[in-house]
Amino acid sequence: MTTKPHKLLFISTSVGALGTGLGGGVELSLRNIAQEMLRRGHKVQIVTPAGATWNDLPLVEIPGNLQIIAQSQERTDPIIMPENSVLANMWEYARQVQTDYDLIVNFAYDWLPFYLTPFFCCPVAHLVSMGSLSDALDKIIVQTGKNFPGTLAFHTAAQAETFPTLTQPVFYLQSGIDVSLYEFCESPKRQLAWLGRISPEKGLEDGVRVAEITGIPLKIMGKIQDASYWQNILQEYPNAPIEYLGFLSQREMQKIVRECQALLMTHRWVEAFGNVAIEALACGVPVISYRRGGPREIIQDGKTGFLVEPDSVSGLVDGVLNLSTINRDSCRRSVERDFSVTALGDRAEKWFDSILGN
Ligand code: HBI
Numbered sequence: 295m296t297t298k299p300h301k302l303l304f305i306s307t308s309v310g311a312l313g314t315g316l317g318g319g320v321e322l323s324l325r326n327i328a329q330e331m332l333r334r335g336h337k338v339q340i341v342t343p344a345g346a347t348w349n350d351l352p353l354v355e356i357p358g359n360l361q362i363i364a365q366s367q368e369r370t371d372p373i374i375m376p377e378n379s380v381l382a383n384m385w386e387y388a389r390q391v392q393t394d395y396d397l398i399v400n401f402a403y404d405w406l407p408f409y410l411t412p413f414f415c416c417p418v419a420h421l422v423s424m425g426s427l428s429d430a431l432d433k434i435i436v437q438t439g440k441n442f443p444g445t446l447a448f449h450t451a452a453q454a455e456t457f458p459t460l461t462q463p464v465f466y467l468q469s470g471i472d473v474s475l476y477e478f479c480e481s482p483k484r485q486l487a488w489l490g491r492i493s494p495e496k497g498l499e500d501g502v503r504v505a506e507i508t509g510i511p512l513k514i515m516g517k518i519q520d521a522s523y524w525q526n527i528l529q530e531y532p533n534a535p536i537e538y539l540g541f542l543s544q545r546e547m548q549k550i551v552r553e554c555q556a557l558l559m560t561h562r563w564v565e566a567f568g569n570v571a572i573e574a575l576a577c578g579v580p581v582i583s584y585r586r587g588g589p590r591e592i593i594q595d596g597k598t599g600f601l602v603e604p605d606s607v608s609g610l611v612d613g614v615l616n617l618s619t620i621n622r623d624s625c626r627r628s629v630e631r632d633f634s635v636t637a638l639g640d641r642a643e644k645w646f647d648s649i650l651g652n
Contacts (some may be wrong), residue, residue, distance in 0.1 A: 299335045300646055303416075304328055304396040305388055306342040307423065307583050308361040308402045310379035314349030315517040315541040316360075319469070319569040320423040322544075323353065323449075323638075324401050326470055330639030339395075341387055343380045345614070358383040364403050364427050365495050365563065373430050374403045381406050392416035394531050395415035396650055403427075406436040411442060419445045419649055421467065425456035425564035425587065436460055438638070447645050449567035450588045456564050460645075465645040469567045469589070470638025471629070475544060478626050479552035485511045486614065487554040487571035487579065489547065490561075492517040497560035497584075497605075504610045505557060506534040513550050517541040544573075552577035555617050556599065558610060559583030562639045568592060572633040578622035582613035592633070 304324055310316020312324070321372065328338045328351055344349075344355040358380030368376075381404055388398055388474065392414055400407040400420045408431075411418045426432050439446040440461045447465035454464055457523040486508075488501040498514065505512035514536055518524050522537075539550060540611045555576035557567070564587035571581045581599035583589040584606075595601040599620065604608035630638075 300331075300336060300397060300537070301332060301395045302339070302400045302646070303338045303388060303391065304338060304340045305384055305398060305400050305407065306340060308343065308384070308404055309363050309378075310343065310360060311345035311347070311355070312340070312342040312353065314345065314423060315491070316519070318423075318517075319567060320401050320403075320421070321421070322471070323354075323421065323467070323469055323567075325340070326472065326638055327399075327467075330470075330635050330642065334639060334643065342386045343384070344463050350411060354387065356380055356384045356387055361402070361404055361432045363493075364424065364431065365493065366520075367428060368427050368614050369503075371428065371430075372433045375406070382620075385410055389414065397646055398416070399646075403431070405431055405434050408438045410447045411438050411445075416426075417445070417649055419447065419645065421447050422457075422566075423449070424455070424566050425453045432457055439464065444648050450591045452587050452590055453564060460612060463648075465648075467638065467641050467645065468633065469569050470489060470574055470633050470635045471569070471576060472635045473576050473626075473630055476548050477552055478576075478578045480578065480622060482555045482579070482622075483553045485513055485554050487551045487574065487648065488512055489551065489557060489573070490516045490537045491519045492516055492524050494523050494606065495561065495563040497562045498524075498604070499530065500535045500560035500607050500610065501558040502527055502536055503607045505536050505616060506531055507543075507611050508614055509531070509535060510555070510614065510646045511535040511537060514538045514546050515550065516537075524543075529552040532614060548573060549576055551579055554579055556614060559582045559589050561586060561589075562605070563587070565589060571599075572629050575625040575633075576629040578626045580617060580620040580622065580625055582610055582617075594628065596620075598628050
């Protein structure tokens with residue numbers, strides 16, 4: 295650890311209790327940064343919507359109604375706050391305890407935490423978890439970055455570029471995982487993997503089409519966030535060799551993924567990072583992804599997978615047919631080098647230290 299211990303209050307995403315999978319990649323980011331800060335001797339308290347399943351980290355569970363997921367709304371939609379909003383309740387809690395902390399870190403992609411920043415006497419840092427989605431949010435994010443320089447962090451430059459008028463400095467945290475939790479597999483079965491929230495912006499139908507065209511079974515894992523979208527895929531591709539395995543724990547998920555020839559990433563939107571990519575690579579599994587957003591800064595084209603023309607299913611199929619040229623060892627080594635929890639912890643600690651001036 296480089297500095298005196300900090301007292302950190304992490305405020306979770308507002309769309310699901312931690313561990314339910316509704317929070318998507320930000321759950322893993324929050325967990326790994328918290329664990330790494332604790333390991334380095336900092337104090338961490340995590341505020342989450344009630345119903346969290348984690349039992350190995352210090353949690354404060356707050357009741358209330360979840361936010362609508364931002365990616366299901368239109369750019370020009372007004373900011374919506376439900377009655378008895380869990381987001382408002384979490385930030386009321388933060389207001390009450392703020393004098394016990396050196397820094398509050400916001401993980402929610404919502405208007406309120408950014409708007410409240412100047413109302414707090416404790417500094418507030420924001421990990422922006424997605425690319426630009428809403429005019430109202432863009433404005434408050436850019437304004438917060440301007441009024442509080444250095445308090446915004448993104449996962450990647452590709453994600454930050456979707457907010458055109460950002461003022462510097464901004465931090466790029468990328469992401470990181472505990473590589474020891476992912477077991478390397480040298481010789482996979484004849485199957486492909488698809489991981490993530492089952493929601494239109496993730497483009498699962500393209501992965502299903504790859505399975506149909508190549509005849510290689512596709513193992514699908516993740517939370518069904520949009521049930522009608524999932525039903526449409528099943529009706530549209532009744533004969534595709536696919537199997538839905540549910541939302542698995544990190545341990546169960548990597549047992550399946552490690553035995554796959556590749557992970558397909560078929561996202562329609564600018565994926566801020568793509569935690570699923572480093573989870574697969576850690577098992578030695580190459581990633582075949584659209585050249586869009588975060589995966590562009592994770593995958594080394596031709597070395598740890600393939601970066602494909604966005605929305606080109608035939609490009610994905612070509613990647614599958616060229617997998618024999620990828621060395622699965624180099625996939626794992628790329629995560630050990632760039633995306634370990636230690637590397638993430640170094641980036642997060644540097645960000646916190648820069649805000650706290652030490
Ligand atoms: N939507 N309104 C809202 N707030 C969030 O915190 C949020 C979200 N959608 C998705 C999301 N967080 C997480 O899945 C991120 O990891 C992307």
